[in-house]
Amino acid sequence: MPLITLQSVDFSVGGPLLLDHVELSIDPGERIAVIGRNGAGKSTLLKLIAQEIHPDDGEVRYEAGVRVARLEQEVPADTAGDVFDVVAGGLGEQGALLARYHHLSHAAEVDTDALAEVQSRIEELGAWSLDQRVTETLTRLSIDGDRPFAGLSGGMRRRVMLARSLVSQPDVLLLDEPTNHLDIESIDWLEGFLKSWRGTLVFITHDRRFMRALATRIVEIDRGSLTSWPGDWDNYLRRREERLHSESQENARFDKMLAQEEVWIRQGIKARRTRDEGRVRRLKAMRDERMQRRDQTGKVRMEAAQADASGRxxxxxxxxxxxxxxxxxxxxxxxxxxxxxxxxxxxxxxxxxxxxxxxxxxxxxxxxxxxxxxxxxxxxxxxxxxxxxxxxxxxxxxxxxxxxxxxxxxxxxxxxxxxxxxxxxxxxxxxxxxxxxxxxxxxxxxxxxxxxxxxxxxxxxxxxxxxxxxxxxxxxxxxxxxxxxxxxxxxxxxxxxxxxxxxxxxxxxxxxxxxxxxxxxxxxxSARVDVRPGRGEPPQAPQAAAPAVATPKRKLSYKEMRELEALPARIETLEADVARLTDALVDPSFYSRNAVSKSAHSVEMARAQAELDAAYARWAELDA
Structure with a gap:
């Protein structure tokens, strides 16, 4: 049974409907990626699901007891206090009391009267279990609750805001561009965390790898309409191209028929004969239908202004x-x-x-x-x-x-x-x-x-x-x-x-x-050794790190001895391959090649360099 259902939802901010008669069901355990052009209505859809705004028409219906939390695209500017305060704030009044208790109990000089008053109020509301929940959430996300929020990096602030969203134990978590302004390490962490989270996820992102890793369904907003595509990103791309091609053909057929009818109506008095009134009415209906059509927004056309070539x-x-x-x-x-x-x-x-x-x-x-x-x-x-x-x-x-x-x-x-x-x-x-x-x-x-x-x-x-x-x-x-x-x-x-x-x-x-x-x-x-030459410099033999405890050298087997003897020639060959491939990048004619050729060259370079790194690592291992 769906946790949340949107039925015939309309929403407008002036002009054409941003969301036009939208239907959507969100089932338990789904991870839904919401995509669409900038300004298509993605963030608006999340706010409607969270019931922060209400549709002009239609209904957003929750199943009984469903809890929803939304992580906004930007950290609110007025967010302040210690990390514990910010996370506990996700629990409303009870969270504010817990934050107050946290401050009083950690103060250098404890105000016993104030502390007793807060304790009494927490007991009255039965909120002590929530204190444990805040602590567990902070531990789970590896966050220090005593740190000032203002002193955190952008990535850690996003992690704290995620903890604030999760502390209410939502059934459905809404994320609006969660990877924006995060570094790769933080994105990897978030990706892994959300994969292991057992709730339902609805998220907006432009990060295709993040989408591929998480999405079980893709929902697209395009010209007010919402379409659902089961499966992953690559499946969506394939099926969307088929749909757009079909739509283009149908529109071309319709426009051709309309053009023919427009020629007919201008032929003169024949079109106004009584027996042709039905055809005139059909033409009017076709004109109305064409006016109502919302053509796809055009694509950005980019071209970079070129200067004369720089030095080599x-x-x-x-x-x-x-x-x-x-x-x-x-x-x-x-x-x-x-x-x-x-x-x-x-x-x-x-x-x-x-x-x-x-x-x-x-x-x-x-x-x-x-x-x-x-x-x-x-x-x-x-x-x-x-x-x-x-x-x-x-x-x-x-x-x-x-x-x-x-x-x-x-x-x-x-x-x-x-x-x-x-x-x-x-x-x-x-x-x-x-x-x-x-x-x-x-x-x-x-x-x-x-x-x-x-x-x-x-x-x-x-x-x-x-x-x-x-x-x-x-x-x-x-x-x-x-x-x-x-x-x-x-x-x-x-x-x-x-x-x-x-x-x-x-x-x-x-x-x-x-x-x-x-x-x-x-x-x-993973194969990289500690010492690596700069570009254009001859590779140097890697320096093996000194072990913490001296251990006797193991005698190499006959096969390993032969491998060690062969490695210098292997390394020399690989160095020559890397140098040849690197020199090709300097040749201006390289950039006149087609994209497939340049991509193949890049792959070959990566392979040769990886093999060289692996050969050096193996040489260091055997030589040690």
């Missing part, structure tokens, strides 16, 4: 160290970035990715070492905090900066037409920035970014708030970009689909360098 060597870094506030953020970092490289930066929030970017771009002077920029660099920078958007300007002013046209790869394009490529109507293009949604702001930043001629593109978290379709178009654009790319992202699929190598913040200021994207890094890091 874009940035060279030698033994760079950066210390901020007494903490070593970068330690002895060396790398060389060549023209055409597409490099992903991976690491936890606060690990130094932005510091590394600023150092590479010359915005931050290192405390030791040297950074050399190549020749003829033209840099375009996407800032995750939207600092490059002026709040007192509208979309047109932010992109055109007083010009009527933008110059684009040898063409002139009117600013309104250019913004329409990014799905801004003339009205939205003239609207104040403060009225734009998060997704619209991100699209505006992309429009501003790609209007700048560049040969070095720097993107810091460009995927937040973008719908999946726009994400995939951005992937295609970056795959075809002829310049050099530096990309910070926590979207694992996006990294896999875009970058050819990664720089990974590995703690204590160390930066590791890997061939391939996120999945390649995960595969290689």
């Amino acid at each position: 060597k874009v940035i060279e870094v030698k033994d760079v160290s950066v210390v901020l506030g007494g903490r070593t953020i970068l330690r002895d970092v060396s790398t060389t970035i060549m023209r055409g490289d597409r490099i992903g930066l991976i690491g936890p929030n606060g690990s130094g990715k932005t510091t590394l970017l600023k150092t590479l771009l010359g915005e931050l002077t290192p405390d030791a070492g040297e950074v050399r920029a190549g020749s003829n660099l033209q840099i375009a920078y996407f800032d995750q905090y939207r600092a490059t958007l002026r709040e007192d300007w509208n979309a047109i002013e932010n992109v055109a900066e007083g010009r009527e046209f933008v110059e684009f790869n040898g063409r002139r394009k009117h600013i309104i037409g250019y913004l329409q490529d990014f799905l801004f109507t003339p009205e939205r293009a003239r609207a104040p920035i403060t009225r734009l949604s998060g997704g619209e702001r991100n699209r505006l930043l992309l429009a501003r970014l790609f209007a700048q001629p560049s040969n070095l593109l720097v993107m810091d978290e460009p995927t937040n708030d973008l719908d999946v379709e726009t994400l995939e178009l951005l992937e295609d654009l970056l795959g075809d970009y002829s310049g050099t790319l530096l990309l910070v992202s926590h979207d694992r699929d996006f990294l896999d689909n875009v970058v050819t190598s990664t720089l990974v913040m590995e703690g204590d200021g160390r930066v590791g360098e890997y061939i391939g994207g996120y999945t390649d890094w995960v595969r290689q890091r």
